[in-house]
Amino acid sequence: MARSTAKGDTGKRKGESVKKAPRAPAGADAPTSYAEAQGQGGETHQTTSDATMTLTSQQGIPVGDAQNSLRAGPRGPTLLEDFQLREKIFHFDHERIPERVVHARGYGAHGVFELTDSLSDICRANVLGEVGQQTEAFVRFSTVAGSKGSPDLARDVRGFAVKMYTREGNWDLVGNNIPVFFIQDAIKFPDLIHAVKEEPDRAFPQAQSAHDNFWDFASLMPEAWHMVMWQMSDRTIPRSLRTMEGFGIHSFRLLDQDGNSTFVKFHWKPRQGLQSVLWNEAVKINGADPDFHRRDMWDAIESGDFPVWDLGVQLFSEEDAAKLPFDHLDSTKLIPEELIPVRIIGNLTLNRNVENFFASTEQVAFCTSNMPPGIDFSDDPLLHGRNFSYLDTQLKRLGGPNFTHIPVNAPRCPVMNFQQDGHMAMTNPKGRVNYEPNSWGAEAGPRENPARGTTSFAAGFDGPKQRVRSESFSDHYSQARQFLRSQQPIEQKHIGDALTFELSKVTRVDIRARAVSHLLNIDADLAATVADGLGMALPEAAVAAKPTIDLPTSDKLSILANGPKDFKGRKMGIVLTDGSNATLFDALIDALEAEGAVWEVVAPKIGGVTLDNGTAVAAKQKIDGGPSVLYDAVAVLPSAAGAALLAKDAAAKDFCADAFAHCKYIGFSASAAALFDAARIPETDAGFVQLAKPKDVRGFVVTCRALRFWPRETAVDLDAQG
Numbered sequence: 001m002a003r004s005t006a007k008g009d010t011g012k013r014k015g016e017s018v019k020k021a022p023r024a025p026a027g028a029d030a031p032t033s034y035a036e037a038q039g040q041g042g043e044t045h046q047t048t049s050d051a052t053m054t055l056t057s058q059q060g061i062p063v064g065d066a067q068n069s070l071r072a073g074p075r076g077p078t079l080l081e082d083f084q085l086r087e088k089i090f091h092f093d094h095e096r097i098p099e100r101v102v103h104a105r106g107y108g109a110h111g112v113f114e115l116t117d118s119l120s121d122i123c124r125a126n127v128l129g130e131v132g133q134q135t136e137a138f139v140r141f142s143t144v145a146g147s148k149g150s151p152d153l154a155r156d157v158r159g160f161a162v163k164m165y166t167r168e169g170n171w172d173l174v175g176n177n178i179p180v181f182f183i184q185d186a187i188k189f190p191d192l193i194h195a196v197k198e199e200p201d202r203a204f205p206q207a208q209s210a211h212d213n214f215w216d217f218a219s220l221m222p223e224a225w226h227m228v229m230w231q232m233s234d235r236t237i238p239r240s241l242r243t244m245e246g247f248g249i250h251s252f253r254l255l256d257q258d259g260n261s262t263f264v265k266f267h268w269k270p271r272q273g274l275q276s277v278l279w280n281e282a283v284k285i286n287g288a289d290p291d292f293h294r295r296d297m298w299d300a301i302e303s304g305d306f307p308v309w310d311l312g313v314q315l316f317s318e319e320d321a322a323k324l325p326f327d328h329l330d331s332t333k334l335i336p337e338e339l340i341p342v343r344i345i346g347n348l349t350l351n352r353n354v355e356n357f358f359a360s361t362e363q364v365a366f367c368t369s370n371m372p373p374g375i376d377f378s379d380d381p382l383l384h385g386r387n388f389s390y391l392d393t394q395l396k397r398l399g400g401p402n403f404t405h406i407p408v409n410a411p412r413c414p415v416m417n418f419q420q421d422g423h424m425a426m427t428n429p430k431g432r433v434n435y436e437p438n439s440w441g442a443e444a445g446p447r448e449n450p451a452r453g454t455t456s457f458a459a460g461f462d463g464p465k466q467r468v469r470s471e472s473f474s475d476h477y478s479q480a481r482q483f484l485r486s487q488q489p490i491e492q493k494h495i496g497d498a499l500t501f502e503l504s505k506v507t508r509v510d511i512r513a514r515a516v517s518h519l520l521n522i523d524a525d526l527a528a529t530v531a532d533g534l535g536m537a538l539p540e541a542a543v544a545a546k547p548t549i550d551l552p553t554s555d556k557l558s559i560l561a562n563g564p565k566d567f568k569g570r571k572m573g574i575v576l577t578d579g580s581n582a583t584l585f586d587a588l589i590d591a592l593e594a595e596g597a598v599w600e601v602v603a604p605k606i607g608g609v610t611l612d613n614g615t616a617v618a619a620k621q622k623i624d625g626g627p628s629v630l631y632d633a634v635a636v637l638p639s640a641a642g643a644a645l646l647a648k649d650a651a652a653k654d655f656c657a658d659a660f661a662h663c664k665y666i667g668f669s670a671s672a673a674a675l676f677d678a679a680r681i682p683e684t685d686a687g688f689v690q691l692a693k694p695k696d697v698r699g700f701v702v703t704c705r706a707l708r709f710w711p712r713e714t715a716v717d718l719d720a721q722g
């Protein structure tokens with residue numbers, strides 16, 4: 001056998017192992033250096049300017065053969081001398097950084113925040129003062145409990161973390177898609193997270209709260225039960241990251257030039273409207289497309305359908321706060337919008353996908369204490385714990401104190417101080433001076449600036465030092481009841497179904513009973529429904545620190561009352577077969593595109609179909625790869641022969657049966673009837689729209705704006721559907 005040797009950069013070799021060296025893709029915009037290829041700027045070491053770049057080691061040493069390691073003879077041992085092999089494997093071995101201890105599974109995108117209404121009268125932060133000003137932003141959405149590779153549709157709270165690169169430094173609003181939290185004091189956070197994550201001996205279940213440990217903990221923590229109501233609602237199975245609200249949760253302070261304070265709670269409201277999936281659907285989406293949410297976000301941004309959220313603020317004074325029937329410093333409480341309205345002051349548009357997931361989404365480091373002068377903390381004890389935790393966790397995750405040098409974390413305004421050195425320091429103070437005060441005149445470097453710098457609200461404290469929970473935090477059930485009763489009946493049913501499902505996964509009967517004992521303090525009917533669903537007798541109500549009071553209901557707490565007004569950005573799955581009606585199909589896609597909706601053809605073969613006028617249409621999904629759970633509505637338009645064929649196909653029958661069970665609007669051609677029969681769809685209802693002629697399609701798309709035909713749900717009643 002001939003030796004494999006590289007001969008110059010033509011890559012010519014002798015004998016049987018001759019292979020061409022891989023080439024970088026040619027193209028006018030091919031990067032000319034590693035640094036450029038990484039999008040990180042910096043010095044350019046490689047000067048090759050044509051489109052064919054030479055592969056190099058990390059040290060810039062040109063590589064002639066990247067296919068074979070250096071060995072003593074063709075069948076001999078590999079040599080330690082092979083620095084190319086060692087460097088490549090060494091680097092690979094160190095590719096992973098610790099995943100986040102919570103919120104490990106996440107997805108990020110770049111965007112811009114624009115202020116539309118100035119708060120300059122009450123807040124000195126520039127980002128909230130100058131109307132029309134645009135501030136670069138990065139957002140990372142996440143689930144909480146699952147690991148990095150867990151599925152997107154786990155029933156879980158979603159993180160909604162926004163970094164705004166303001167002119168006065170980074171402002172991180174690290175929120176969730178639920179406006180309250182499980183616990184009142186940060187010291188309980190490790191317990192909460194340990195309880196919800198996989199159980200430590202067996203390392204399962206992954207990414208779900210439906211297990212003994214979570215419900216054991218929750219049932220011993222009365223303060224958790226407001227959040228539990230939200231968690232068991234459809235808020236935790238959103239249709240898309242684009243259709244969720246975001247909340248800063250805590251009260252913060254806005255400070256004016258004179259140090260006067262106004263309390264504020266932050267809200268992100270999606271212009272896309274609120275929308276969720278059903279639990280039975282979520283379970284199936286996780287199998288069909290575990291990346292459902294990230295794919296949806298990526299596709300929307302790539303197609304130019306940029307999601308937008310309005311930023312709203314609830315502003316209130318110390319006196320307003322004193323009049324609230326609960327303590328606003330307690331993160332298990334929200335302030336209903338009916339009590340303090342949300343004022344919209346700006347909007348956030350996500351308009352650019354990341355170029356590299358690791359560089360941006362994985363390395364982004366949020367910290368609740370990142371806020372420009374003019375925004376300050378309230379005394380929420382949860383918030384103070386977070387301020388410590390986030391900085392601490394970045395050190396562990398990103399490996400040193402210089403994570404602010406990573407492009408996604410670096411402020412866009414000047415950074416000037418005398419902090420230096422440390423692992424991976426990319427910038428260091430220049431010149432001789434690295435301390436202050438100093439007397440180096442023109443070279444003295446930056447100095448503090450009382451007029452521009454951060455100030456804290458001058459709150460006075462005179463209480464004794466003690467470990468104590470304020471009496472004002474002790475009403476645990478009234479807002480839980482308010483949330484439940486603010487839901488529409490179908491949403492209330494989902495909460496009951498979800499509780500029943502989750503508790504049915506709890507093996508210890510006493511834990512189930514203790515959980516239901518809290519429900520008795522929230523709503524007797526809900527408790528009875530869940531107890532019945534579990535097949536158990538009603539327990540005694542949990543001992544309540546304070547009796548539950550009836551608070552007025554609030555429409556803003558319902559998803560269905562705050563849905564979209566159109567089908568824009570939603571996706572239709574269109575089932576076609578050979579011989580499907582071309583005029584109908586053309587009319588349908590015209591109507592969908594006019595609405596701003598997207599569509600995919602689902603066909604028996606991925607190669608596509610030939611319509612009745614001879615037109616070939618490519619398929620996006622083969623029928624078993626595109627189940628109806630991936631779509632907001634479906635159109636089933638087979639030819640008669642196609643329907644007969646599909647009627648024998650399990651995936652095609654599931655497609656229809658699930659679309660029916662999940663209350664989706666279904667457009668259909670007359671010949672689809674054979675398939676519906678085979679799918680055992682009992683009867684067509686008002687959620688079915690027959691598409692006989694092209695003029696029928698517009699009405700169908702308008703019907704789809706309602707997203708689901710809910711009356712069907714009570715008829716179908718999927719077992720354990722949440």
Ligand code: HDE
Pocket residue numbers: 100101102103106140141142158159160161174175176181185186187189247248249250331364365366382383385386389390391393394
């Ligand atoms: Fe977090 N949380 N958290 N959290 N949190 C983290 O920081 C923590 C809390 C939230 O996309 C960690 O960088 C404590 C509330 C989001 O990178 C960690 C407490 C809210 C993200 C941490 C809370 C959140 C995190 C893990 C109780 C909603 C993801 C990785 C006092 C307002 C950010 C990291 C991203 C991440 C600690 C409670 C939201 C360990 C101690 C309340 C969206 O620092």
